[in-house]
Amino acid sequence: MGRSPCCEKAHTNKGAWTKEEDQRLIAYIKANGEGCWRSLPKAAGLLRCGKSCRLRWINYLRTDLKRGNFTEEEDELIIKLHELLGNKWSLIAGRLPGRTDNEIKNYWNTHIKRKLLARGVDPQTHRPLNAAADHHQQQQLQAPRRFAAAPAGHHHHHPDHFAVLSNSPEACSHSSDDEPSSATPPPPPRHLGIDLNLSISLAPYQPQDQTSEPMKQEDDEASATANGAGNAAMTTTATTAAVCLCLNRLGLHGGEPRPE
DNA sequence: AAGACGATCAACCGCAGAAGG
DNA sequence: ACCTTCTGCGGTTGATCGTCT
Numbered sequence: 001m002g003r004s005p006c007c008e009k010a011h012t013n014k015g016a017w018t019k020e021e022d023q024r025l026i027a028y029i030k031a032n033g034e035g036c037w038r039s040l041p042k043a044a045g046l047l048r049c050g051k052s053c054r055l056r057w058i059n060y061l062r063t064d065l066k067r068g069n070f071t072e073e074e075d076e077l078i079i080k081l082h083e084l085l086g087n088k089w090s091l092i093a094g095r096l097p098g099r100t101d102n103e104i105k106n107y108w109n110t111h112i113k114r115k116l117l118a119r120g121v122d123p124q125t126h127r128p129l130n131a132a133a134d135h136h137q138q139q140q141l142q143a144p145r146r147f148a149a150a151p152a153g154h155h156h157h158h159p160d161h162f163a164v165l166s167n168s169p170e171a172c173s174h175s176s177d178d179e180p181s182s183a184t185p186p187p188p189p190r191h192l193g194i195d196l197n198l199s200i201s202l203a204p205y206q207p208q209d210q211t212s213e214p215m216k217q218e219d220d221e222a223s224a225t226a227n228g229a230g231n232a233a234m235t236t237t238a239t240t241a242a243v244c245l246c247l248n249r250l251g252l253h254g255g256e257p258r259p260e
Numbered sequence: 261a262a263g264a265c266g267a268t269c270a271a272c273c274g275c276a277g278a279a280g281g
Numbered sequence: 282a283c284c285t286t287c288t289g290c291g292g293t294t295g296a297t298c299g300t301c302t
Contacts, residue, residue, distance in 0.1 A: 090289075
């Protein structure tokens, strides 16, 4: 395609941000707000590319970031959301107030993956490791099955991958990780008939609404449930229930097109 | 004490899709 | 309808820190 670079690389700093750069960025955004990242560096007097500024702000400088260890509830919520959404870190982050997609992605790769492996659960498929292996073998024998979770590096750029993953019946077939589904043979792809359009059903997390008002979008049950799952105070059990409920509801409401 | 090694996380890169002309 | 530009996302990298030997 030959896209033009996002910035003039010759005249931009790279690597770790200095305190002064941080201060400049914070001051500029406080004064002018977010937006137009491309022109921001120049306006703010920063020798950085816009993408770098955006990343620094979103992942580090924003004032509403929680920072600090993940709680057990957050762990479980991430696991459940990953089971539901796949590697959609930004969507997952949307359910975890004060957490960024980058943070969650890192945390997943460093902690949760290992945690799931220790439980004998495949981090990609969320199936028991044995069953996952068996399932994989079966897939090799059968025609390609799109609902299988894509391996790392091949997840990409398939809008329907999201919905397909979310349709996965195993996502709702067990409400806790210690309930292996290995006894259950890989399900037939009948669930694929359910077109969830899930990617557009998940509204962004709204912190204020969480505490003060239960939910304004009454006509969007899937969204409501997903938002409910974003409450960090939610218990693991409740989280599990919410995610499963979400899937159930999505299954029921699946074919409904959303107004654009 | 020092080097090796692994874990962690901030930052970068490349791409897709949205937005605008 | 097409092209260009911009933004946001997800994967990957590399610097830094902590632990072990």
